[in-house]
Amino acid sequence: MPDLNHTPRPRLRRRRRPWVFALCAALVAAGALGTAFAFTSVNDTQDVLVVSRDVKRGEAIEAGDLAVVRVSVDPALTPVAGSQKAELEGSRAAVDLWAGTLLTKEAVTDSLVPGEGESLVGISLTPGQMPSEQLYSGDVVRIVTTPGDQGEVTEKDPVTVEAVVVGVSRVEETGETVVDVSVPEADAADLAARAATGRVALVLDARER
Structure with a gap:
């Protein structure tokens, strides 16, 4: 015969540990920061000039020597804006320019060294x-x-x-x-x-x- 005096025990509720909630919150925050960083990086890009083919020091810069690319630039650098491409045609390379490198303001000059005399x-x-x-x-x-x-x-x-x-x-x-x-x-x-x-x-x- 079934034991009529036996009553089922209530099911224990599993207590969630506080650190679980903290971990979840941290992961959500990290994901949000990553998304924000990616968004900022994409929107912080700018058009700059890069050297598309080698130019020796002192040589005149021609139209095909430079190209415009859109990149995220380190604030410590001083790249030349892509909008100045036409203005730099005919200028001289102050140093050896290597293909694939960013063009900086210091790398371009309007005068040759040594000058006349x-x-x-x-x-x-x-x-x-x-x-x-x-x-x-x-x-x-x-x-x-x-x-x-x-x-x-x-x-x-x-x-x-x-x-x-x-x-x-x-x-x-x-x-x-x-x-x-x-x-x-x-x-x-x-x-x-x-x-x-x-x-x-x-x-x-x-x-x-």
Whole structure:
């Protein structure tokens, strides 16, 4: 016979743990942020210029050398707007331009270096022949002839040549720095001959003009 005194036990309700709700809320929030970021990224794009084929430094930029693309650009960069494509035709490349790279304002110039009446001379210098201060394009410097191998110093003023820095590159194998300077054509041969002896030093003059 069935036990009439036996009553069924009520079903226990499973308690949901608080961390479950927190996890769900975090996942929903993360999804919303991801969607917002994607939306912002898409709407933050802009038309900029990229180099479509290599252009050597000093060469004129032609219409086919540049292309317009729409990308999201890092605020730290200074790309040229795509709307300026026609304006840049005929300008000169201030540096070597490589296909596939963004075109920046600093990479384009309206003038050639060296200009008319000027010559470009490369001078290889050790750390002891130049200041430790970083050199920049446009710095006014003096190339000074230093004493000979015996260290003799005369009472005459050392020969100096005023120049303007055009470019700076470091030779990792030797630790030397090659400084390209622009000088008047009349001084170029003499400066090149002196620089070839290695007995020169570079002096950086005041940048405040």
